[in-house]
Amino acid sequence: MIRTLRRxxxxxxxxxxxxxxxxxxxxxxxxxxxxVSFTGPAGFSLAxxxxxxxDRLFLQAMAQTLLYTVVALAIxxxxxxxxxxxxxxxxxxxxxxxxxxxxxxxxxxxxxxxIWRLIYNPQFGVLNxxxxxxxxxxxxxxxxxxxxxxxxxxxxxxVWEWTPFLFLLLSAxxxxxxxxxxxxxxxxxASPWQVFRDIVLPLLKPVMTLAIxxxxxxxxxxxxxxxxxxxxxxxxxTETVSLYIYRTAFRFFxxxxxxxxxxLALGLTIVxxxxxMRLMRVSR
Amino acid sequence: xxxxxxxxxxxxxLAAAVAPIYWLVTISIKRDxxxxxxxxxxxxxxxxxxxxxxxxxxGNLARSLWNSTFVASLSTLLAMLLGVPAAxxxxxxxxxxDWSRKIGFWILSTRMLPPIxxxxxxxxxxxxxxxxxxxxxxxxxxxAFNLPFVVWMMQGFFREIPRELxxxxxxxxxxxxxxxxxxxxxxxxxxxxxxxxxxxIVASNEFLFAFISTQATTSTTAPLAMASRVTQYEIRWGxxxxxxxxxxxxxxxxxxxxxxxxxxxxxxxxxxx
Numbered sequence: 001m002i003r004t005l006r007r008x009x010x011x012x013x014x015x016x017x018x019x020x021x022x023x024x025x026x027x028x029x030x031x032x033x034x035x036v037s038f039t040g041p042a043g044f045s046l047a048x049x050x051x052x053x054x055d056r057l058f059l060q061a062m063a064q065t066l067l068y069t070v071v072a073l074a075i076x077x078x079x080x081x082x083x084x085x086x087x088x089x090x091x092x093x094x095x096x097x098x099x100x101x102x103x104x105x106x107x108x109x110x111x112x113x114x115i116w117r118l119i120y121n122p123q124f125g126v127l128n129x130x131x132x133x134x135x136x137x138x139x140x141x142x143x144x145x146x147x148x149x150x151x152x153x154x155x156x157x158x159v160w161e162w163t164p165f166l167f168l169l170l171s172a173x174x175x176x177x178x179x180x181x182x183x184x185x186x187x188x189x190a191s192p193w194q195v196f197r198d199i200v201l202p203l204l205k206p207v208m209t210l211a212i213x214x215x216x217x218x219x220x221x222x223x224x225x226x227x228x229x230x231x232x233x234x235x236x237x238t239e240t241v242s243l244y245i246y247r248t249a250f251r252f253f254x255x256x257x258x259x260x261x262x263x264l265a266l267g268l269t270i271v272x273x274x275x276x277m278r279l280m281r282v283s284r
Numbered sequence: 285x286x287x288x289x290x291x292x293x294x295x296x297x298l299a300a301a302v303a304p305i306y307w308l309v310t311i312s313i314k315r316d317x318x319x320x321x322x323x324x325x326x327x328x329x330x331x332x333x334x335x336x337x338x339x340x341x342x343g344n345l346a347r348s349l350w351n352s353t354f355v356a357s358l359s360t361l362l363a364m365l366l367g368v369p370a371a372x373x374x375x376x377x378x379x380x381x382d383w384s385r386k387i388g389f390w391i392l393s394t395r396m397l398p399p400i401x402x403x404x405x406x407x408x409x410x411x412x413x414x415x416x417x418x419x420x421x422x423x424x425x426x427x428a429f430n431l432p433f434v435v436w437m438m439q440g441f442f443r444e445i446p447r448e449l450x451x452x453x454x455x456x457x458x459x460x461x462x463x464x465x466x467x468x469x470x471x472x473x474x475x476x477x478x479x480x481x482x483x484x485i486v487a488s489n490e491f492l493f494a495f496i497s498t499q500a501t502t503s504t505t506a507p508l509a510m511a512s513r514v515t516q517y518e519i520r521w522g523x524x525x526x527x528x529x530x531x532x533x534x535x536x537x538x539x540x541x542x543x544x545x546x547x548x549x550x551x552x553x554x555x556x557x
Contacts, residue, residue, distance in 0.1 A: 008380055014373025015387060017366045018431055025428035026394040029405035036405065083297055090294060091287070100298045102546070103305060106539045107532050109491055114528040115308045118521065124320040126307055133323035164301065165550060172547040221398035224491040242400045246492075249404045262401040269398060 037259035048260035058261060060236060061244040062268075064151065068240065069219040072158045077212065079159070080166025087167075088174045098171070105164035113228035116157045120144045120229075144230050150237040154226055161225070162218075166211050173207030174200075213276060220269050241265045312336070312525035319521055335522035339530065349530070355419055356484040359426035363483060366427070367434030368476070372464055374435070375442040376450070388439065395432035399492050406493070425493055430483045437482070437548065441475025442468065478545035481538050485549075 005012070040047045052058060087097055104112070119127050120143035128141055144153040177200065185195050223242040226232065232239035232247070245265070249258035306326075311319055313331040321329075340346055370391075374384045406425065407416070415421030445468060453467040454460075469476065542549060 008378075011373040011377030011379050011384065014377065015370045018370035018391065018435060019387070021366060021428055022391060022394050022431060025406065025425065026397060026402055029402040029409060030397075032409065033401070033405040036408075086290060086293055086297075090290060093291075093294075097294050097298055099543075101301050103536075104301055105550075106485070106535055107305070108535055111308070111528040111532045114524055115304045118307060118311055118525065119304060124521075126324045129320070129322045129324045160300070160304065168547055168550060217396055217398075221400060223400065242398065242492075245400050245404075249407075255404050255408065258404050262398070262404065266398060266401045273396075 033259040033262065036256050037263060039256055048257045051257060052260055052264060057236065057239070058241075058244060061239045061241050062265075064238070065220060065222070065240040065242075068151065068155060068158070068222065069216060072155050072162070072219055073212065073215055075155075075159050076163045076166050076215065079163045080211075081170055083163070083167045084171035084174055088171055101167055102164045104161045105168070107161070109161075109224035110228060112157065112161050113225050116144070116153075116160075116225075116229060120153060122146075144238075145234060147234050147237045150230055150234060154229060154238050157225055157229065158219070158222070162215065166215065169207055169211040169214075170204070173204050177203055209277070213273060216276060217269065217273060220265075220272065308525050308528055311521055312529050314522065316522060335520075335526040336530075339523055339526045351419065353534075355422045355426060359423045359430055360480060360483040362423065362427040363430035363434045364476075364480060367431050368438050368469075369464070371435045371438035372442055372468065375439050376447075377460075388435070391432045391435050395429075403493060422493075433549075434479055434483065437479045437545075438472070438475060440548065441472050441479075445471050478542050478549065481542040482545065482549040485535055485538050485542075 037048050038044055038046070083101065087094060087101070090097065107115075117125075119125050122128055122142045122145060125143070127143065131141065142149060144150050181199050181203075182195060185199055190198070221242050222240050223246065226238050226240060227243060227246075230238045232243045241261070242265075245258050245261050248254050248261065310326065310329070312335055313333065314325070314329050315332050315334070318325055318329040374388050377384075379387075410416045410421045410425075413421075415424070449467055449471065450463050453463045458466065539546065
């Protein structure tokens with residue numbers, strides 16, 4: 001038995017420590033949390049899942065998370081792509097521009113939140129300060145601290161922080177494009193737009209898919225920046241699923257309900273990612 | 285497009301990316317009265333180091349920085365010890381059917397799990413094991429965070445090494461492990477370096493778990509020390525900004541070192557930079 005194992009699965013011992021640790025620290029907690037979510041005061045219970053269906057706040061958090069994800073992704077992708085094309089076509093100074101553009105993405109999320117607090121503060125922030133200096137009335141411009149503008153303000157921070165990520169991947173993709181088909185098309189008299197649409201875009205598809213997929217997963221679980229910037233407020237204006245789960249678990253200590261919610265969130269993330277992959281017809 | 289227009293646009297984008305960071309820097313070296321001046325002072329103000337002095341005098345920040353460094357280094361080391369052999373095993377040893385791909389993908393998928401899903405049970409587990417509020421607990425969790433990343437990066441690097449190199453060494457009677465240590469790893473040095481440098485970035489930007497699992501000051505990491513300063517009732521902007529600068533320096537240094545591998549790292553090894 002052990003001998004056949006060794007002969008046909010020689011790689012197993014190399015992988016076992018990694019797999020065991022990951023099982024213990026990701027899969028076991030997952031299973032454990034299934035159990036907690038199905039446990040009521042008197043043993044097995046579906047109460048947590050029943051409650052989910054009636055929880056207006058959860059639905060609102062979910063809707064806001066989706067809105068946040070879709071809007072931020074669309075802007076970041078469009079901007080990132082445009083910047084990648086722009087920088088790719090630059091001559092001198094390209095490396096310099098690229099390095100500078102990447103800076104926001106590398107900052108710890110906490111630092112990003114601090115920066116935007118300094119900018120957004122309605123009374124003392126540099127944003128309103130600049131506007132006031134230009135003679136614009138700023139008393140209505142509350143940015144992240146007013147109920148109406150909060151979500152948009154938080155999305156803007158995300159755009160600032162993560163457009164560089166899409167820029168980075170897409171410009172790596174552009175640089176890795178094979179030159180022959182591009183030149184051949186140009187020789188045949190194709191316009192720049194035709195070259196872009198019929199050759200560059202199809203060749204870039206795998207990288208685009210990957211970039212969108214990675215970013216979507218991160219957006220759906222957004223927590224850090226919002227937590228430090230607005231704590232989900234004012235009111236409920238910037239509450240996302242992750243924040244709501246966090247609050248349920250660590251403020252109200254309702255671990256069962258938090259687990260139930262996180263499973264729904266996980267399920268939706270998987271469905272979302274899968275349909276995205278199908279939409280873009282990834283072959284892996 | 286004319287190239288002057290292009291450069292103008294590029295500069296505009298550059299300004300949008302960098303100006304907020306520059307503003308943070310200025311606030312951290314401005315006197316309190318200059319911080320809120322209208323019009324905002326971008327260049328003409330009298331610099332001061334007061335906020336930095338104040339920041340380090342408390343003692344807690346120095347400690348949390350040390351904690352961050354300690355946790356990041358040990359978890360990186362552990363992740364490399366476990367992950368490098370796994371990557372090699374998956375890449376170079378024989379597997380029935382496409383099991384190596386399946387296992388590799390499973391390893392990556394653990395990274396895609398939203399942290400909030402596993403954080404509740406992980407919290408309960410660590411509490412029961414008595415590892416809450418402790419550095420060993422954080423190290424364990426960060427090792428698990430970094431592992432998928434290490435495995436994927438290193439698999440990519442191993443793939444690029446010609447097999448003939450190892451075959452020659454094995455012919456000479458070296459064992460698999462010996463070959464890895466003596467032949468493969470020296471060749472894969474740049475890859476190892478890139479992975480080592482990248483892991484602390486991953487770990488030091490992690491916030492949620494550290495926030496939830498460590499309330500005690502003895503194990504607090506730098507991002508947390510920052511956050512507590514930020515969310516405190518009375519906000520002292522100078523100190524907060526100085527803390528921000530201190531927290532971002534190590535990350536930027538590591539990123540500078542790993543610049544060539546940035547694309548690969550950020551895309552979990554899926555795109556070659």
